[in-house]
Amino acid sequence: MTEPNVLALENQVCFALTVAARTTVALYKPILEPLGLTHPQYLVMLALWEQHPRTLRSLAEVLRLEPATLSPLLKRLEATGHIRRERSATDERALQVTLTEHGRELRHIAETIPERVAGTLEMSPETLIALRDTLNEVIRATSATR
Amino acid sequence: MTEPNVLALENQVCFALTVAARTTVALYKPILEPLGLTHPQYLVMLALWEQHPRTLRSLAEVLRLEPATLSPLLKRLEATGHIRRERSATDERALQVTLTEHGRELRHIAETIPERVAGTLEMSPETLIALRDTLNEVIRATSATR
DNA sequence: TCATAATAGTTAGTGTACTAACTAAATGGA
DNA sequence: TCCATTTAGTTAGTACACTAACTATTATGA
Numbered sequence: 001m002t003e004p005n006v007l008a009l010e011n012q013v014c015f016a017l018t019v020a021a022r023t024t025v026a027l028y029k030p031i032l033e034p035l036g037l038t039h040p041q042y043l044v045m046l047a048l049w050e051q052h053p054r055t056l057r058s059l060a061e062v063l064r065l066e067p068a069t070l071s072p073l074l075k076r077l078e079a080t081g082h083i084r085r086e087r088s089a090t091d092e093r094a095l096q097v098t099l100t101e102h103g104r105e106l107r108h109i110a111e112t113i114p115e116r117v118a119g120t121l122e123m124s125p126e127t128l129i130a131l132r133d134t135l136n137e138v139i140r141a142t143s144a145t146r
Numbered sequence: 147m148t149e150p151n152v153l154a155l156e157n158q159v160c161f162a163l164t165v166a167a168r169t170t171v172a173l174y175k176p177i178l179e180p181l182g183l184t185h186p187q188y189l190v191m192l193a194l195w196e197q198h199p200r201t202l203r204s205l206a207e208v209l210r211l212e213p214a215t216l217s218p219l220l221k222r223l224e225a226t227g228h229i230r231r232e233r234s235a236t237d238e239r240a241l242q243v244t245l246t247e248h249g250r251e252l253r254h255i256a257e258t259i260p261e262r263v264a265g266t267l268e269m270s271p272e273t274l275i276a277l278r279d280t281l282n283e284v285i286r287a288t289s290a291t292r
Numbered sequence: 293t294c295a296t297a298a299t300a301g302t303t304a305g306t307g308t309a310c311t312a313a314c315t316a317a318a319t320g321g322a
Numbered sequence: 323t324c325c326a327t328t329t330a331g332t333t334a335g336t337a338c339a340c341t342a343a344c345t346a347t348t349a350t351g352a
Binding site for chain 1: 307308309310311312316317318
């Protein structure tokens with residue numbers, strides 16, 4: 001009776017998770033490059049296309065990132081002309097993030113991206129939806145304090 | 147007939163993937179801290195417990211990391227006394243990575259880790275295995291050139 | 293054999309992503 | 323009202339993770 005090796009790299013869900021995340025993000029790189037965006041920046045744009053203006057805090061919450069991570073990222077997005085960063089008039093502490101004209105227009109091009117990515121994944125829509133749901137289950141279980 | 151928003155953050159598999167990877171890795175942090183390891187360093191240790199000594203290149207391949215990423219990481223693992231870095235006698239280009247006595251001994255403690263992590267995931271073994279298999283499918287599809 | 297190509301690591305530069313420590317502004321009792 | 327507390331961002335420091343450019347060593351083929 002040979003017991004399974006619990007420490008085998010191949011058996012680690014977390015290893016599969018980090019590698020899958022990296023290889024999938026890498027898939028976006030050539031697609032996002034023409035838009036002048038990195039993948040984390042693209043996620044910020046998705047959040048802003050859904051609702052803008054919104055504060056750094058609001059973005060940090062939906063993206064599940066620390067404000068300290070987002071702060072310099074937003075500065076880079078401003079430098080590339082995608083967004084504007086300005087203090088809220090009603091609350092001087094809050095940083096209002098607004099899409100520029102350029103940032104708004106990118107949405108039309110971006111709309112073709114999910115299909116292109118899904119294409120190279122070679123997986124049925126059902127499998128992808130199931131994967132997404134399981135991942136959200138993982139996120140829920142691993143973020144008990146939120 | 148309302149068409150689904152393909153750009154909705156909630157619908158992005160890649161977003162769920164990166165967040166799940168980050169929150170799951172975060173789960174390991176307090177567990178690995180007593181061992182003086184980060185999660186990427188832990189993965190290197192897993193690879194070395196399976197087989198050592200082995201070269202930087204060999205590690206980069208199984209971990210699916212660039213040699214440039216692993217190079218400084220291994221230096222940190224050497225500084226904390228987990229491994230030894232030395233040039234191969236037969237090929238002066240190759241970097242042989244060997245576990246130290248301390249690095250070998252950590253394996254016993256590490257053997258309890260997978261169970262503890264799986265516990266907080268609150269998911270059945272079957273679901274976890276299915277998740278791992280789907281992730282490996284994603285990895286395969288997104289790494290066509292390997 | 294000897295120049296050329298291939299291979300193995302390293303370094304520099306950029307961009308996340310985190311924690312801890314900080315500043316500034318708003319809030320909320322006493 | 324005014325001081326303590328909370329809230330919103332920023333900065334500094336550490337650690338990945340990538341590409342591009344580099345050095346050093348080994349392999350190869352005319």
